[in-house]
Amino acid sequence: MTRLEYRLHDSSRSFPLLFIYDDIDSEEISNRLVCDWFVKEDRVFEKVATAVSPTECILFVKEAEEEEVISRERLTRPVWEGLRLEVREYVEGAVYYRVVEILHFDCSADLRLYLQCDCFYLQEREWKKLSAEIDENRRVFVLYAQPTQ
Template identity: 30%
Template sequence: MKFENAMLEYRLHKGTNLYEPIYYYTTIELSQILARRECEFFIKEGKTYKQLSSSIEGNLFVIYVELFEEAPIEPVEHTERGIKLEIRELNGRQNYPLLSTEYVSNHLDILSIIGSVFTYLEKNEWERDSAEIDEDRGVYVLYVKPTGYLLVT
């Protein structure tokens, strides 16, 4: 496999064509790198970064980010149930209401869900807005907006 020894680096935009490495992962599965690359936002140490672009340099995957906002660090939820995914409504006035929580066994499952344009919860259709990996809480979050469409089966 070409990317068997893949690594990941986050680089912070510091000005015109200037990027500073801020986080480096040497032991990481390709599926996790791809899931992270699908996320528009990355949270670590209370800082939210917005993805600008990505690249591959040999076996090194790079995600370029800019600082979006800072907030207090939220505690990690420890669980043995798998990788946690929250699906939240994109509604800041209501503090992004939680619609659903799932636990999956691998990052390809995460990628399959957050990479889809539409998600169905209790027959209601929701359209993807964005996704984030929140390392502080140990969770992926998918933000969705209601379309008003009801799935008829």
């Protein structure tokens, strides 16, 4: 894989190109494919569909008008190495979701285990994953989850 595109899921406008990433590795593309949400600049997008060919991958998204970017923080050089995952507790109707734990990974495959799972264990509790997000502004992946008990 050498190219990733984010396109607006709007057939009446021929699926306009929003963002393009050249020379991106398949590990990063795979992580992004698993995410339900995509935060970039001042916008939040929801994944609608995906397509793949031998040379590119396309994520079709729609703007999530009911969602907003809460943190205006922009990181160009994070202080951590590897990949960062925030686990946040989802509470219906909340504007802010508290951070339960921050995990760091040296490889995409280990991160993807969390991104792909239905349930996981943290702090001696079982959590049910509700959705996954990539926040490009802050250079983190985010899991939204609820305790199962």
